[in-house]
Amino acid sequence: MPSAGAVDTIELQRIVEVEDDNWWYLERRAILARELCRAAAAGAGAPGRAGIPGRAVDIGAAGGGNTRVLKDHGWRAIAIDNSPTAVDLCLAQGINACHGDACFLPLPSGELDLALALNVLEHVEDDRAAAAEMARVLRPGGAALVAVPCDMALWSAYDVALGRVRRYSRRALTDLLEEAGLVVDALWGWNVLLRPLVRLLRHRSPHCEDLAHLHPLLNEALHLVTVMERYLPLKSRPGVTLFARARRPGASAS
Template sequence: MRNPRDAAARNIVEDNRRFYESLWSGARLVRPQRFNTWPLVSRLLAPQQCRVEVAPGLRPRLPLEDTLFIDISHAALASLKAVGARVAQGQIGSLPLASGSADFLCAFDVIEHVEDEDGSLAELARVTRPGAVMLASVPLHPERWNAFDEFVGHHRRYEPERLLAKLDEHGFVVEQSAIYGLQAKSSRVLEAGMWWLTHQRERAMWWYNLFMPLSLSRQPKLVLEPGMIDGVGVDEVLLVCRRRAAATHGNTP
């Protein structure tokens, strides 16, 4: 007998695959040096690291050289491979990596997309070695839930206290954090963007490729603070996490 939860999980994966396959098929690759995360990434880079980025799409944050990029999108992987990156198809809940193999892992804008957050966090913990760094970003505050969250396939927003507790449960300690995100502040801009992506996707992607460089040029400098920032009024947070030597969760090594 089919498990309804398994079927629902497969549907979620397929929904995400369809949305992002279409998105990345029409988008241009943005190199990691263009993002305001690059100074932080550069500071954390070290020789002989095993570096992994999960679900980068065409907006990778880690160096294209010597990083393994894992995504469900064939289009994204093909574009990354075309510029010399190493790629593998997979998803956050089942990563094609040996346990304890990653020294530096990125998971930007992905944890909130997965229904099984414990399974995903356990998998991130499984593939990282003790002492490894994980960079991640997630949206904050359930009360800020909007049509854009629904449109892009989010399953949740996090309260800062619950986020810290959930990461700690899976063996990750938040060392630093910062305000993050490129989402438009105007609800009208978001609504217009969603309409165009739904009804005139080709034209929408033309505008996306035109204005993406402009939005990147206006990114504020990341201001990192120890631990978790005061999340009042913050839509999205970037986290610098460290994998503990021994996790408290039963599903992690």
């Protein structure tokens, strides 16, 4: 990620410490895994289409948890982050990684099948440049999966502490991706059930930390809530996070 709002070394270390067990990271990786399976199933029998495991980039990879999911699903993935610490953490796990800025990706144009930007764009001052770079590196028909914090009504000291520049409405995220030349195929809210609690806690206390080491029972309870949400018709409702699935036009969508 770019230096504006980049995750610092201490925060990166905290992410690595908690992401294998923390409820939020567990479910975000599960969403990514489901999206990869969905895309692969839709592209079955059509070599070269987005969704068939090919080349992927994880932009703002931090500790590399999402890059590992890509690798586990057969993708040839590279992690990119502007933090040398993040790059070193990825390399130490056997992840192909390099230093780079979301607004100036060190990648050729039009060669990737998939780009991830999960909780990255909100840290970037020039998010239009970052979205355009994501579109640039995708081949025609290539897919992008984006996650951003939802709704400025939830803005609090927590966002400031994490170095965020903004939160997004559905319209704002759609416009951003479309202006970059991408076609938005799906847009949905996540952590809808927990939104009222999150809003209450973050507005009440500037020290609310989602990444803190939680009591195992609380961590499991929060994870169960997010699992339950998978089966409820809530994706059109506002949540804490907003996901978008998009593609570069020029070939059939997977």
